[in-house]
Amino acid sequence: MATGLAGLAAGRVLGASAARGAGVTDTEFVLGMSAAFSGPSRGLGIELYRGASAFFEHVNGRDGVGGRRVALKTYDDGYQPDPSVKNTMTLMLEDEVFLLFGYVGTPTVTRVLPMLKKFQDRGMYLFFPFTGAQPQRQPPYGDFAFNLRASYAQETAGLVDNFVRVGRRRIAVFYQADAYGRSGWAGVRAALGRHGERIAGEASYRRGTQFTASMRPQVEILKAAEPDAVVCIGAYAACAGFARDAVDLGLRVPIANLSFVGSENLLKLLAEGRDDPREYTDLLVNSQVVPSYEDVSIPAVREYRDLMERYDPEPPGELVQEAYTPFPQSFVSLEGFLNAKLLVEVLSRLEEPPTRRGLEQAVFSVKDFDLGIGERVSFGPERRQGLQQVYYTVVDEGRFVTLDDWQKRFAI
Amino acid sequence: MKVKKLFQKTLFGVFSLFGFIGLSTSILCVYTVDTHLSEEYVSNSQDIAKTIADASVDILLNRDLSTLQSLIDQFVEIQGIRYIYVTNEAGEYLAHTFVPGIPEEILAGDPSNTETVDRNLPGMGDFVEVGSPILAGVAGAVHVGMDTDLIALKIQRAIGQQVYLISIVFVVGVFAAIWLVNLAARPVGDVLAYAVAVARDAGGEGEEAVDPRHRRVLERDDEAGQLARLFLHCLRNGGPGEAPSGAPSGAAS
The missing domain is CATH 3.30.450.20 (PAS domain)
Structure with missing residues (x-):
């Protein structure tokens, strides 16, 4: 099922000027997005979409990009690879969108990348997927994608380095049994290897596991390994379930999650129905690839909060069938917002008439671009990832805030 | 019979x-x-x-x-x-x-x-x-x-399918055998019935008095008819002798 944004009409797209490339008319850029809008990870797709929509609506309200509105054609893949591949086929071959944008997840993106290579004569690019995995950052598929966020390797390395620095050297891994989980697992393994350590223990879960499922077997496996900390490579439903059962079964060590987890959804699940959820959240530490949306000293955060409040984007109604209450702000929607902001900058740099072939040159022209978060963004043939910084957050007074002192919080 | x-x-x-x-x-x-x-x-x-x-x-x-x-x-x-x-x-x-x-x-x-x-x-x-x-x-x-x-x-499942097929062939084969054996045994039964009927009337009114239903076997042109005619010949002549016309030579020897 698909839906559109900002009054997208397929007929108008099909009536494009012959001088333009596919997916672009004199009045519109049409982007294609396949993400999780259903299932246990739907919060990720919805929030990413909302953040991007806030900025696109803002731009469209100000005459668009060079007179062209930005329209987002969306499909739900439920965070499953096969629907993701099917949606991509539709977006590329039937909808003929200008580019692919804001895909969610490693197992999905990993399966889509070969399609971009297969249809490389069409010049289709994937912009800013919501995954830090390596396949879209290196050959043979790296040339077909542009990344904004830091990689999982950088996130896991940061977590491991900090844990080791505060004396927590025995690190176990709880991970999703798929490409995403393996990507994070490999990052932890490599980081520990640099410290002369190995993964202390590991346990996995199946993608799509709900919060209500028991994680007792996984907790027992990891508990037997006697870790000093656990790094979770998963989505919020399963990771919240694991954190809950770990505390209940007496595994009282710091539990780290990667940015993909969806921090607000994780916290919401752990806090729901509890008067004092601190027992379950005090030992959480989540790495992020964007700064805290609570830090209003950051210009892009102020802009994000302002536009989110002003437009309060609705989730794509036709795709979201299950109940979901959006967050006013979240790390995921902030990432979607920054993705959209950088993409608009890229689109504005396209030469007339805009074509897919011109996208790479437009991206590579982005040098020391100020996205408004402090870290400047640059791209080039050997640099297809815009941001490198990783942030760390902990729960304080029921919300994720920036972690300032690892020693004080997590030292043994 | x-x-x-x-x-x-x-x-x-x-x-x-x-x-x-x-x-x-x-x-x-x-x-x-x-x-x-x-x-x-x-x-x-x-x-x-x-x-x-x-x-x-x-x-x-x-x-x-x-x-x-x-x-x-x-x-x-x-x-x-x-x-x-x-x-x-x-x-x-x-x-x-x-x-x-x-x-x-x-x-x-x-x-x-x-x-x-x-x-x-x-x-x-x-x-x-x-x-x-x-x-x-x-x-x-x-x-x-x-x-x-x-x-x-x-x-x-594969074995079950094969055994199922063999079982069907077996059942069909048995029924076919019953039918064929029945078909082959019926003329022999007719000869036997004729012989029994003639034997019952032996010394009485002669073989012409035998029920016409049993006599029909004499009209057959197959081995059963030849056997019946041979039996009649023997009966009339009081024992084996010259074979009647159409009787198998082996049967008269």
Whole structure:
């Protein structure tokens, strides 16, 4: 099922000027997005979409990009690879969108990348997927994608380095049994290897596991390994379930999650129905690839909060069938917002008439671009990832805030 | 009149023959299907393990483990394959499909061993595990576990279909044999009935007094008619002598 944004009409797209490339008319850029809008990870797709929509609506309200509105054609893949591949086929071959944008997840993106290579004569690019995995950052598929966020390797390395620095050297891994989980697992393994350590223990879960499922077997496996900390490579439903059962079964060590987890959804699940959820959240530490949306000293955060409040984007109604209450702000929607902001900058740099072939040159022209978060963004043939910084957050007074002192919080 | 003994003996013979054929064919089928299907499953598993091993070389040397995981996740969707794991040359488990963790039985094994082994994994079932070395073993090995319960189910289904077919052939064959034996025995019964009727009237009004229904056998131009006419001839002449016209020479000699 698909839906559109900002009054997208397929007929108008099909009536494009012959001088333009596919997916672009004199009045519109049409982007294609396949993400999780259903299932246990739907919060990720919805929030990413909302953040991007806030900025696109803002731009469209100000005459668009060079007179062209930005329209987002969306499909739900439920965070499953096969629907993701099917949606991509539709977006590329039937909808003929200008580019692919804001895909969610490693197992999905990993399966889509070969399609971009297969249809490389069409010049289709994937912009800013919501995954830090390596396949879209290196050959043979790296040339077909542009990344904004830091990689999982950088996130896991940061977590491991900090844990080791505060004396927590025995690190176990709880991970999703798929490409995403393996990507994070490999990052932890490599980081520990640099410290002369190995993964202390590991346990996995199946993608799509709900919060209500028991994680007792996984907790027992990891508990037997006697870790000093656990790094979770998963989505919020399963990771919240694991954190809950770990505390209940007496595994009282710091539990780290990667940015993909969806921090607000994780916290919401752990806090729901509890008067004092601190027992379950005090030992959480989540790495992020964007700064805290609570830090209003950051210009892009102020802009994000302002536009989110002003437009309060609705989730794509036709795709979201299950109940979901959006967050006013979240790390995921902030990432979607920054993705959209950088993409608009890229689109504005396209030469007339805009074509897919011109996208790479437009991206590579982005040098020391100020996205408004402090870290400047640059791209080039050997640099297809815009941001490198990783942030760390902990729960304080029921919300994720920036972690300032690892020693004080997590030292043994 | 029915020729019960002849009928029963023939039927018993046919039944025994068909039974023997059916039983021996079924046993052969069970053996053949079991052997061939099992070998085919193992062979397919080995092919899959080799395919993954060949593809893993490039992935391990040039790419990342998430790509390798993605690869084995696609293969484990094939019916019958329950688990796959890939180890490096040091025996480290680089990618696998186990949830919630790698079973102790596998951790206790030698990951470099790529021989086919039978495994019983508590909570998972029975498996045939095949292996294939990566880059002749210097880069590790791929192991694929096939669900033997599923293999057994498939074999049982294949055997069941064959036995079902043989059973149908057997039943149809028996009924056909009954019909054919009946068909062959009826003229003999007619001759017998005629002979009995004539014998009852012997010394009385003569064979012309025999019920016309029984006399019809004399009009037949087959062996039964010849036998009846030979019997009549013998009766009229008081014993065997010159064969009547149309009687088999052997029968009169």
